[in-house]
Amino acid sequence: MSMIGKIIQLSQNIGVSIMESIEITDSHLIKVSQQISTQDIKNAVDQVLNKENGSRLKFYLSSCINCGMCFNACHFCISHNFDPYYSPVGKVKNTLKKIIKKNGEITPIEMAKIAEIAFTECTLCKRCVLYCPMGIDTAYLMSVVRRICCLIGMVPQYIQDTVNSHAAFFNQMWVKDDEWVDTLKWQEEELRGEFPWGEIPIDKVGADFMYSVIAPEPKFSPELIYYMSSIFNIAKVNWTMSSQPGWDNSDMAMYVRDDTISQQLKRSHFEAALKLKCNYIVMCECGHAFRSVYDTINRQLGWKYYPIKVIHAVEFLAYLLKRGKIKIREKIKEPVTIHDPCNISRGRGLHNLLREVVSYLCENIIEMYPNKEHNICCGAGGGVINCGPIYKEKRVKGNKVKAEQLKKTGAKIVIAPCHNCHSGLEDIVQFYELDMKVRFLGEIIYNLMEKPV
C-alpha cells in the first residue's frame, strides 16, 4: 500500500508542478481575481453544481475511469506531444474535479487559472466524445466550468465584450441598427454595378428564405454579404433580410454560458423570421451560430420543434446546385482540401453534403485525414478565438496537428464554410508558413458561377 501511496503522491506532485508552471496570460482575469472573494466563488459553485446541473454532470464525473483513451481526441493534447495536462480528462481534473475536491473553496487566483483552461484550452469541439468508451462529454463539463466563471465575472475581456454587445444591441459587434441597414444598402448599390436588376430585399414579408448573418460580416467583410446576395439574385429565389434585432444569428453568450442572453438572442432571431412570415431561415457560413440555433439554445428554450426550419448555407448551396439554379462555368483545377467545421459535421452531419457541393466546384479534391465527423478542430471555435489576440499564440501552437494535416495534403486552397474555422485556419496558415488560401464556399461559387448580365 505504501508504494501506491508514494505513486499517488508523485502523480499529484507532477500535477501541481504542471499547474503552477502555467502562468495566467490575461491581466484582466488577474484584475477580476482581485475583486472577488472565495465566498463569491463558493456561492457560484454551489449554484451551478448543485442547483443548475443534474444527472449528466454527476454521472460523467463519477463514471470516468481515467483510461486515457481521450488523449488521442484533443488537438491541444496531440499538438503538445500528448501532454496529459492538455488531455480532456486532464482538463476536467484541473478544473471541475479540483473545485469539487476542495468543496468550492477555491482562491480567486486559482479560479483565474481554471477560467483560462475552460475558456482557452478547450474549443468545445466534442471530438473527445467519439473517443471515450464511457461516452463522457468533456465539452459539456467545460461549459459547466464556464458557467461558474460567468457567474463571478471571471471571463476573458474580449469575449465578455462581445457578450455585452449582444446584450445591448442584439449583435456581436456593436453594429447599430442604422449601420446594418446602411451596409445592406451599400452592398445593394455595389450589386447594381454588376447586375443592374439585383436587389437586397429588406423586411420583405412572405419571402421563402430569410438570410441571417453574423455581425462580423457587416463589420469586417461586407463582401461576403455581396457574394451571397449575388447568388440569391442569380438563383432567383424569393428571399429577404431582416432589419430587426435578430438579423444577427451569432451567439457568443452561449460560449460564455450567459444563458439568459443567449435565450433572448435566439428568441429574437426566430421572431425576426416569424414577423417576416418566411418559410426557412438560411444561415450564413458559420458554425457556432448554427450550433446555437440548431442544437444548444433551442434546448434551453424548451422547444421541441423549431417554429421555422433552419438550414445552414451548405444545405442551401447544395439545394441550389443540385436543382441547377446556379450553374458553374468551370471548376477549380488547383488541388483543394476540405476542412469540416465541427459544428456542422460533428454537430449536424453535413460533411457528405459539403463534399457534394465541393465536387461541383473543384476537380481535384484531396481529403485531409481524419475527416468528416472525426475531423480535428480548427482550434478557434468554442469562443477561443474571441478570447482575444493574447491567446493567439497558445491557440495556434496548440493546433500543430492541423498544420501538419494541411501540409500533408499539398492543397493550395482549403475550403472552410465557417467563420471561426476561417480565421483559425488563416492564423495557422500564417504561423506555420503554409502556402495555402482559406476560402468560403460563397466566395468560390460567386467567382465560378455563370452570371447572366
Add this chain to the structure above:
Amino acid sequence: MNIIYSFLIGPMAWISFSILIIGFIIKILYFFFLSKNKDPEVLRYYHIGYAFRSIVAWNILFLAKSWRQNIPFTIATILFHISIFLIPIFLTAHVILIRMSWGISYFTLSETISDIFTVVGLISAAYLFIRRIIDKKIRYISTFQDYFLICLCFLVLFTGFVSYHQFINYKFFICTHILLSELLIILIPITKLSHIIFAPILRGYIGSEFGRIRNVYDW
C-alpha cells in the same frame, strides 16, 4: 476459520449482494429523477434504437477508432473484462455454490478454460496496473481509486486461483478470496465500478444525441 468461512459464505454474502442490488436501484432511480428534474434533455433525447446502435458499435472489437488507436490497452482491457465477467458466473465452484443456495444450475466452464481465463485476467490486470505506474501520462490522471480497484480485482482473481488449486493454506486463501470478492461487490455501486451499469446508460445517451440530433455516428 470455519466460523469465519460460514459467516462469509452465509450472512455476509447476503449483505453484499443486497448492497449491490439496492445500491444500483437507488443509483438508477437517482439518475432518473435527477434527469427528470434538472436535465430533462437526457430523457427527452434518449432513443432506444440509437442507444443500442452506439452500445453495440462500441462492443464490436476494434470498430471504434478509439479502440484502434490504443491497441495494447484495448486488448488488455477486453481480455480483463471478459475474464472478470466469465469467471465469477461460470466457474464450476461458483455454480455449485449458487445451486446450493438457490437451486439454479447452468452451464459451467471446464477446468482448463477457467484456468486459462484466470491467468489471462491476472496478466491483463497486472498490465493495466503497471501501465498506470509506468506511463507518465496515465499516472498524471490516475487517482487512488484507480490503483485500488485494479489491485482488488487482481487479488480476487489471484486468491481464487490459489485456493482453487489448493497450493498452500487453502482455508486462509479461500476466506481471503471470499472476503475480497464481497468487498468488491459492495464497492461496485459506490465507486467507479458503477460503470458496469452506467457506461451503457451514458453511452446510450450520447448515442441518442449523436444519432438523433447530430446525425452522425459516435464511434
